[in-house]
Amino acid sequence: MPKLPDLEGLAIFAKIAELRSFALAAKDLELSKATVSKAVARLEKRLGARLLNRTSRRLALTDAGQRLFDRAARILAEGEAAESEAHAQSATPRGLVRLAVPMSFGLKEVAPILPEFLARYPEVSVDLHLSDELVDLIGAGFDAALRIAALPDSSLRARRLRGVGRYLVAAPSYLEQHGRPTHPRDLMHHACLCYAYLPTPDVWRFVNKAGDEVQLRPNGPMRANNADALAPALLAGLGLAVQPDFVVGEAITEGRLEVVMPDWGPPPIALHLVMPPGGPRPARVEALAAFLTDRLSA
Template sequence: MARLPDLEALAIFARVVELRGFSAAAADLALSKATVSKAVTRLEARLGARLFNRTSRRLALTDAGARLAERARRILAEGEAAEDEALSQSLAPRGLVRLAAPMSFGLAEVAPILPDFLAAYPEVSVDLHLSDEVIDIVGMGFDMVLRIAALPDSSLVARRLRPVVRHLVAAPAYLAARGRPTHSAHLSEHACLGYAYLPSPETWRFLNPAGEEVSVRPAGPLRANNADALTPALLAGLGLAVQPDFAVGRLIAEGRLEAVMTGWSAPPVALHLVQPPGGPRPARVEALADFLARALSRRA
């Protein structure tokens, strides 16, 4: 008669690999170190292969262990997600969700709405990481990332939430002193403040309604890796910059900045909610993903 796989031993093995040690896995699983060691030994005996090379100071996967590790990790993740999904039918979502978002957008639009989510789900906690860098969602262990871009095809699961409009802006004082550009050809005569994480920061591209595309190599006194960091220089009249609406929309409405070259637009980008491939996902992750999708889509 066929034997069922030793799922418990596979899950324990996956945790040992993840935490790089028997003691760490035992502490994480609230088991004795002996129980963890016996489970791995049982798995090795069943498979007829050594999974670790062990010394007093070092634990390293064998070739057989390395081949098994990724499948064991997936089995553990599927098991945890299945339990979370079953529990969610009778229990409120609970646990930690790791979320990353661009710095300026996170401060302007994500942080203000998180209290509503945390009030609705008191047993869920959120680890919010703000950075304009492109986050390796799988390698850095995030449950989801908010990304503003024209996304390439990938194995990641992306949900498009809304378009993000970008404006070429400057202060009225700058425009009065240096003139108002109406075509990209004029930008060579202007001070351009740059954003370091554009797909090609050395080149600005613009499109018009007829489909014509032009590009320019901007030059100016400042480049920064965060949109808000350019605002003081803009308000001081030091140059022009391509900025997203969430960073400058209020300043345009107040007349402190003005949009120029309005017959042209930067290439379209959108706000996406990005998650690792695979599933099902824990209830706490689905709860936050659905909340962000509803709240941030409405804020367009």
């Protein structure tokens, strides 16, 4: 006899015995009559005993069938209860969600709203990974990520949430001392503060409304792998930098930084919610994805 019991056959037999009908059992289990009949025949062959006597008008359990019925019914009930419990678990947001977010954006816009999410879903916890480095979602075991970029084609599932503005900025003190560039070519004669995780960190690209594009290799006194790390040097008047709106928006409004070359700008990028392919996803992941989409979309 095979080591694994025929749980499917036992469950089908229990349903037939309960309803006293092959046809009703097949309908209840959403199986074909042929599948139900074959399951019983397979079980009888395996056990070496006839379990049911069937005529055109009635169905009755044999002695062997009667002895087996109670155990088979318990197996069916336990299976249904296990599936019901598992479904309830998956339908209720519960457990850990691992979320990867760029550091500056995460500190400014994600961390402040997470308390609301955690209060709404008290059985969910969040492992927030803050890094500007592009993480491998699947290899590192993340459930989701927020990415700010012009995303390349990939197998990951991405949802665009909003555009992200980027500006060439400098402190008024720098512009007073070194002059104000009016064309990207002028930047070759200026001190540039560089962000290391641009798609092409050694090349700055600018476009205008007419669709013209200029590329250049910036030179300057500092390079960093986080946009906020460039802020002190920017405010001290040590150079110009390309920065996202969520990092320099307040400083621009307050006049501590100025937008330079407003007719030219870096190519557009956007904030995306990215998740590994496949599904369905656990309720906890879907709940966080819906929350982030609602709170962070334009």
